[in-house]
Amino acid sequence: MSDVADRVKKIVVEHLGVEAEKVTDEASFIDDLGADSLDTVELVMAFEDEFGVEIPDDAAEKILTVKDAIAFIAANGK
């Protein structure tokens, strides 16, 4: 779990170019981290590649925060 969280946060830092300390569990990609809608699509793509998991559109729409991403991947990832 903590491994997944670390890898998710690393991807978010790299893709959004934000400081690591801002990427808290509760941080919202759009409201707190300055992502636009295209950024969120790219983040989902990056999570899929990193964790070898497919994130369907209806699930992707519900991944709004760092915590959401970690929870989905922990439940569905390899």
Add this chain to the structure above:
Amino acid sequence: MFDLSGKTALVTGASGGIGGAIARTLKACGAKLALSGTRAEALQALADELGGAEILPCKLDVAEEVEALVPAAVDKLGQLDILVNNAGITRDGLAMRMKDEDWAAVLRVDLEAAFRLSRAALRPMMKARHGRIISISSVVGSIGNPGQANYAAAKAGLEGMTRSLAAEVASRGVTVNCVAPGFIASAMTDALTDDQKAKMFERIPAGRFGEGSDVAAAVLWLASAEGAYVTGQSIHVNGGMYMG
């Protein structure tokens, strides 16, 4: 200028006249190619002429085949820098007599397949922070043509789709454009009588049909590094018959 060394391109409708010209031009400027079309033999002949290219036959009216085409091209080429949506069909007829299936078939191949391929291509292109999507529309999409309600709708649709896609992905180094040919010399125009040709030339200030290579040159510019700041556009290649 216009050096495509190290770049990869997928061209649909490559067995046709304009598609073949585009393939020859991109190859001549250094691109590695995947050729798609419905006729495998014609594709293989073109690949042989070009000294090597991947062959990916595909029926663009079958959604599953369309969805598999870009992944297959990425697999064969290693990456996908340039997508040329060139394939198109016509099913002409006056609107009052046009059958539902003729309307649907043209929209499916000329517009829907281009959307599916573009959607699939955006993923590797966005990741690479580089990409070129170029769709071959038609002057008919701008000026209309009796008997081609379906074709004109599809081609105008391509141009509208292109502007939306361009706006979505411009920040990622991906450009999306159309090239809109006018009347281009082909087996069909060769069969016209001199009288018929003279009538058509009256509508074309340049006084002649265009060549496939004229269209290919515009595609090359948009595909190249030199075209990086051009996006969401329809470049008309028509001898002046429509000036926007």
